[in-house]
Amino acid sequence: MRTTLVPTTELSVLTQRLPVQLWNSPLAPQLYERSLNVVCFARQGQPVGVWVCPLDGAASPSVRRVFRLLPYASPWVDSSLHPLARHQVVASMVSLVMDHAESIELPMDPQFREVASLQEAGTDVVCRHTRILDLGTEHDVRAGYLPTTRNHIRAAEKRHTVQTVPPDTFEFARAIVGQPPAAVEARRRSGLLISRQRATLCLSAVDPDGVCRGQVFVLCSADTAILMHSWFDRTGTRGVPSLLVDAAIQAAVSGPKALAFDFEGSVVPSIDRFMAGFGAHSKAYAHLRWQRRSTRPATEFG
Known part of the structure; x- marks a missing residue:
């Protein structure tokens, strides 16, 4: 060779x-x-x-x-x-x-x-590890959610609607915190360039007043949908993160026919537990x- x-x-x-x-x-x-x-x-x-x-x-x-x-x-x-x-x-x-x-x-x-x-x-x-949710079987993915996760989704659904929006409306500055402006701008530029050439999904959770309370940005690589960026308003928006992730998972199942949903993992215990609530298994890399x-x-x- x-x-x-x-x-x-x-x-x-x-x-x-x-x-x-x-x-x-x-x-x-x-x-x-x-x-x-x-x-x-x-x-x-x-x-x-x-x-x-x-x-x-x-x-x-x-x-x-x-x-x-x-x-x-x-x-x-x-x-x-x-x-x-x-x-x-x-x-x-x-x-x-x-x-x-x-x-x-x-x-x-x-x-x-x-x-x-x-x-x-x-x-x-x-x-290191990430969290992977298997989408390639015939079972209802939601059946693997914790009851608490399902309750959060139902609570958020009462006051929010999930909308598919253009990638250039994603608020990268709210999703990428604790990093210098150059990092935020580089990741915004990168996300938009990817969206012009590859399959991506941007979702917004909107309240009855038309205010966006959270977003997720998902990209696809081969047969895997990857949760790349997310943010949500922490004031009076119970369940919005769960609602958005659930909507992204369902879109991955029905849209590009992804076989897996990659949460991209986290070293923060509370975030890792949130991901596990959807039935996502820990996967080492x-x-x-x-x-x-x-x-x-x-x-x-x-």
């Missing part, structure tokens, strides 16, 4: 017929502005691995997301390959990235399985970290 860096124009051609994730599509380099576009080719010449790695723009570049513009940043690997070949593809791509960067800090996705390749290359892997000994660790916003 051969692993190399390619320009975005070549990446666009190579991935046209590949089921790459959103974060490995040609859209990703547009969002990041600077990236290492890694492609692994089999002996026969076909691409069997793709990895778009964001760069932070420093003089000694680090592979990391300066801002959380996309939910994950794991490689795509041809699923038809033998497990050993998949291992070798990832190991080859990681080695190339290590040759071109001073450090790496990237989240894999919950479907990524080649963790052993990352460790073999000499990186550190930290376990790897967070990749590596740095040359002479460099300082990098951190990302969000």
